[in-house]
Amino acid sequence: MTINQKIKKQIVSLLKKQKVSIKIEDLEIPPSAAMGDLALPCFELAKKLKKNPSEVAKELAEKIKPSGAVINVKNSGPYLNFLLDYFKVAELLFKEIQKQKSRYGQNKEGRGQKIMIEYSQPNTHKEFHVGHLRNVCIGSSLVNVYKACGYKVIPANYIGDTGAHVAKTLWYLQNFTNESDLAKIENKGEFLGNAYAQAVKKNSENQNYKQQAQEILKNLEEGDFQLVELWQKTRKWSLEQFERIYQELGVNFDVYFYESEEEKAGKKMLQKLLKYPFIKKSEGAIIADLSKYDLGVLVLLRKDGTALYGLKDIPLAVKKFKNHKVKKSLYVMDIRQSQYLKQVFKILELMGFKKIMIHVPYEFVQLKSGVISSRTGNVVTYNEVKAAALAKVINETRQRHPKWPEKKVNDTAMAIVIAALKFGMLKSSNNKIITFDIDEALDVNGMTGPYLQYTYARLNSIFVKSRKTCLGAKINLDYKNLATNIEKELVSDLLNYPQVILETQKTNDPSALTHYLYKLAQDFNTFYHKLPVIKAAAEVQAARFELLKAIKQVLSNGMELLGLTVLEEM
Numbered sequence: 348m349t350i351n352q353k354i355k356k357q358i359v360s361l362l363k364k365q366k367v368s369i370k371i372e373d374l375e376i377p378p379s380a381a382m383g384d385l386a387l388p389c390f391e392l393a394k395k396l397k398k399n400p401s402e403v404a405k406e407l408a409e410k411i412k413p414s415g416a417v418i419n420v421k422n423s424g425p426y427l428n429f430l431l432d433y434f435k436v437a438e439l440l441f442k443e444i445q446k447q448k449s450r451y452g453q454n455k456e457g458r459g460q461k462i463m464i465e466y467s468q469p470n471t472h473k474e475f476h477v478g479h480l481r482n483v484c485i486g487s488s489l490v491n492v493y494k495a496c497g498y499k500v501i502p503a504n505y506i507g508d509t510g511a512h513v514a515k516t517l518w519y520l521q522n523f524t525n526e527s528d529l530a531k532i533e534n535k536g537e538f539l540g541n542a543y544a545q546a547v548k549k550n551s552e553n554q555n556y557k558q559q560a561q562e563i564l565k566n567l568e569e570g571d572f573q574l575v576e577l578w579q580k581t582r583k584w585s586l587e588q589f590e591r592i593y594q595e596l597g598v599n600f601d602v603y604f605y606e607s608e609e610e611k612a613g614k615k616m617l618q619k620l621l622k623y624p625f626i627k628k629s630e631g632a633i634i635a636d637l638s639k640y641d642l643g644v645l646v647l648l649r650k651d652g653t654a655l656y657g658l659k660d661i662p663l664a665v666k667k668f669k670n671h672k673v674k675k676s677l678y679v680m681d682i683r684q685s686q687y688l689k690q691v692f693k694i695l696e697l698m699g700f701k702k703i704m705i706h707v708p709y710e711f712v713q714l715k716s717g718v719i720s721s722r723t724g725n726v727v728t729y730n731e732v733k734a735a736a737l738a739k740v741i742n743e744t745r746q747r748h749p750k751w752p753e754k755k756v757n758d759t760a761m762a763i764v765i766a767a768l769k770f771g772m773l774k775s776s777n778n779k780i781i782t783f784d785i786d787e788a789l790d791v792n793g794m795t796g797p798y799l800q801y802t803y804a805r806l807n808s809i810f811v812k813s814r815k816t817c818l819g820a821k822i823n824l825d826y827k828n829l830a831t832n833i834e835k836e837l838v839s840d841l842l843n844y845p846q847v848i849l850e851t852q853k854t855n856d857p858s859a860l861t862h863y864l865y866k867l868a869q870d871f872n873t874f875y876h877k878l879p880v881i882k883a884a885a886e887v888q889a890a891r892f893e894l895l896k897a898i899k900q901v902l903s904n905g906m907e908l909l910g911l912t913v914l915e916e917m
């Protein structure tokens with residue numbers, strides 16, 4: 348049990364003595380530690396007692412006798428606030444953090460549960476733009492957070508390597524490029540993205556073109572030799588590009604699924620599907636009629652025999668549970684696919700496939716210049732954004748550290764850029780649209796990844812300096828020396844960390860963790876500007892060092908869950 352939980356249990360039992368039963372989860376973190384360290388909102392309780400919430404809070408505050416880690420109980424309006432003996436808490440907490448190190452904050456909620464998290468799922472023959480990055484960042488940090496909560500997690504990718512978009516690009520390549528041009532192209536993945544945008548543009552201008560592209564899809568699915576060859580060659584270009592990107596971002600998948608495989612599996616299932624009354628033939632196409640459930644109609648097969656997206660998701664969902672024995676299957680997918688996923692889940696349910704499948708929706712990313720769309724060509728590719736940012740950061744890093752070897756400059760700059768991109772994608776809740784601006788994301792004074800890295804490096808430098816100045820002194824630790832409000836706030840931050848991890852897992856929204864880390868970093872920086880460490884009196888210094896050690900550990904634990912590299916120097 349963590350200190351956090353132990354203290355909460357104490358509070359639960361203090362209330363029990365007053366014949367009030369609450370759950371640990373009912374306790375909240377007040378907006379500032381000055382108000383209290385934990386709070387119980389009394390609204391529910393008041394309803395049960397048929398009293399006014401403020402009255403209930405006031406009565407309880409008067410009756411409860413503080414004991415254990417709780418030294419004071421007050422009410423503030425309808426909230427019952429508990430103040431902790433934070434010297435005591437600090438002592439227990441620092442010991443715990445030093446003992447658990449990188450495991451501090453983890454829990455065992457998910458013990459014994461295997462889950463699959465599907466994320467990223469890019470389409471081949473299309474551009475990988477900053478919008479796709481949001482998905483990767485949410486998915487990969489959720490993988491880490493679920494692992495920290497004791498789950499066994501299988502990260503899975505589902506590559507969109509067939510379908511209308513692929514056909515359009517292939518159509519364009521066949522009609523508007525030639526073999527020798529293709530051979531010369533350097534960044535082939537990126538080239539395909541442009542080809543797709545061109546294809547869409549031409550298709551929208553000319554009805555014949557549209558038909559030609561649809562014809563290509565049909566021939567491709569039927570296994571036309573020449574097309575399949577072109578498809579395989581170009582598909583590989585995209586896959587290689589994706590691997591480069593994943594490597595840069597430091598994300599991994601245990602399993603890869605492909606739309607092209609599920610297309611075949613889906614077509615094989617068709618006869619079986621047609622036995623269900625809600626699967627119908629309609630004007631030559633095959634549809635799932637879900638109007639009875641207010642979910643409209645989902646077309647599975649076009650009348651020319653080509654497969655739609657939904658036909659592939661049905662066998663995929665089954666495969667995930669069958670082949671990997673997972674208990675839960677999470678889909679990190681654009682919020683605009685909510686209705687679609689509901690349809691897929693309903694179809695599976697009607698087929699008797701009753702499993703836990705959860706959509707983790709997120710809003711889209713736009714640029715100051717408007718919505719990103721590979722259809723309209725308003726795209727900022729991942730590669731473009733990264734390259735421009737990297738050039739800038741390499742320059743700045745070199746100026747700050749003229750003596751650093753080239754490799755150190757480059758590695759540091761890359762870590763900063765990736766942290767900026769990731770944090771920029773994670774700091775807004777999943778349900779908010781992001782207007783992405785790379786300069787904002789890089790700002791070391793803003794709510795950014797580089798700000799956390801900078802804070803970590805500053806913490807580190809204190810320890811480096813201290814090795815030179817304060818060696819050897821053996822002082823008795825007395826946490827009464829951590830007497831200021833800002834130190835108290837920091838202790839309270841550290842105490843809250845395990846709860847934030849749990850909350851992030853429960854809501855599938857890493858922004859809670861970004862906000863937490865930003866606050867921790869800000870509180871530390873306030874401390875740093877106001878209070879001396881190395882120049883403080885010996886006993887004060889010793890206590891502050893313990894506090895800083897704990898902050899450094901928690902900051903690095905949290906950054907790791909978000910996939911941000913910590914830097915010893917910046």
Ligand code: ARG
Pocket residue numbers: 465468469470505506507660663678680
């Ligand atoms: N590849 C699709 C796209 O880019 C997303 C796939 C989502 N996953 C799924 N199981 N349907 O739009």
